[in-house]
Amino acid sequence: MSLNSTKNCSVPELLNNFKIFLLLAVFAVSSINIFAQTSSPSSCSDFESATAQQWPKVIPAAAMSDGVLSQEEQTISINLTSVPAGAKWRVFKTTEIGQNDWEGAVDLVLGANHLTVPAVDWADTLSRAVKFQFNVAALDIEFDALVLNGVYLTGCVPFPSTSTIDFCGEFESSSSNWASHIYAAVTPDDGVLSQAAQTLSINVTSLPDTEVNWRFFRTTQNGSDNHGGAQTMTLGLNTITVPAVTFDRTVKFQFSDGGVVFDALNYNGVNSNCVTAPAAGTALSDCEILDFTNLNWPAILTACVAGDGNNGAQQQLIINVTSLPEGGATARVNKTT
Structure with missing residues (x-):
């Protein structure tokens, strides 16, 4: 529809x-399209062929020729709509002394999958290679969104019109008992900008079977923590505004479930880069x-x-x-x- x-x-x-x-x-x-285009590593040109028989497809993230830029954090996210049994992926990287290093294989699952290779602090003359490898069983996974280092790869699938909180890189995973994900708005380092009103609006097109709540977190003038009352998320437009103050502070928006699907996300008047603009x-x-x-x-x-x-x-x-x-x-x- x-x-x-x-x-x-x-x-x-x-x-x-x-x-x-x-x-x-x-x-x-807003435009809503529930029929997303999908692709697979076996047919997508964003994946390169490799010589390793058990790991035949890779996505290069950083190359030795990238110099000091290769030392930065490398991330990948892929949203899967179909996963054959045994599909896995892993990280390949070179070390500071030039040796090859393979991290342990990770099972691919339906929905959002993320891998992160931390930044390194080597001499400016050193560089590294980083690749994300996919095994034979993963050749036939199907995906509808692929993001490398914050950039959507659209050579095989279009830029998405919807996203989940879990897949969108503007949200962070949280280990707190209440929130599975957070949207970090401001910190005291933002100075006077942190004092202004902070507004987050999200237009929800689909919700998980269980109730999803959200709320704000902020620090007070004396530095203590303060949580706003939890609000139940509903289909359609959801908005929370944290009023302005006269002191520097931290403000975050917390979500109890990352499975929320949205087609528009706006923070203080700026649209999200995770979905097409309204x-x-x-x-x-x-x-x-x-x-x-x-x-x-x-x-x-x-x-x-x-x-x-x-x-x-x-x-x-x-x-x-x-x-x-x-x-x-x-x-x-x-x-x-």
Whole structure:
């Protein structure tokens, strides 16, 4: 199923039983596509062939020719939609004295898989090679997202329109009893920026079977820890704002489950790099389904009229506002009793 904003602003059938008045604003409807394109190491050009028979495919992360840059942390994430029995991957790297080193093989699993090779602090004249190796059984894994050192590799699969918290590199895994993942917003090192209000918004398209909660963590003026009350995540837009203060502080957003799927993530007005940016907005003045004849409320959506047989059910309108005119805008509902 795909839901897309259109010029004529067509709305689902659920918006057919009430009249709502809106001042002019700009809005957008997110695009959702549940049919993701997949690929496999055996057919994807982002994987290179290797001479080791049991580890026939690799993704190079750093090369000796990269010089001091090869000493930086090397990371890879792959989101798997199908995993044959016995599929594994591992890290190959060279050491400070030039020897080859292989880390232990790790089972590949459905969903998000991550490997990290820590940074090293060698002399500037030294460099290393780092590769991520896949065994024979892993040739036929299927994946729909592949990220190397924070960059999505899109030669075989498109840039994703959705992501899980677990897969998105902007979240960190957490070992706390309450949170499985955190979104680190600011620290005292950010100075005056940490004093400003901190807002995180996430548009959820799918939730795990168990309830998922989120909350904020912040430090107080005397340096003690403070947690906001837990909120249950729901489908659609979820937002938490941590108010501004007059002292430097730490602020984090904590999540109880990394299985949350989202198609939009925005921190302090900046969109996430883990999913495609939200669609451009459409001005209400360009919407063909609206009535513009009322001077006081110049944008009117008429959902039903008396006698059409639909005016007794509960009604809901969802509108995602991306821009407001100076001075703001107002909406209201008008209905008969």
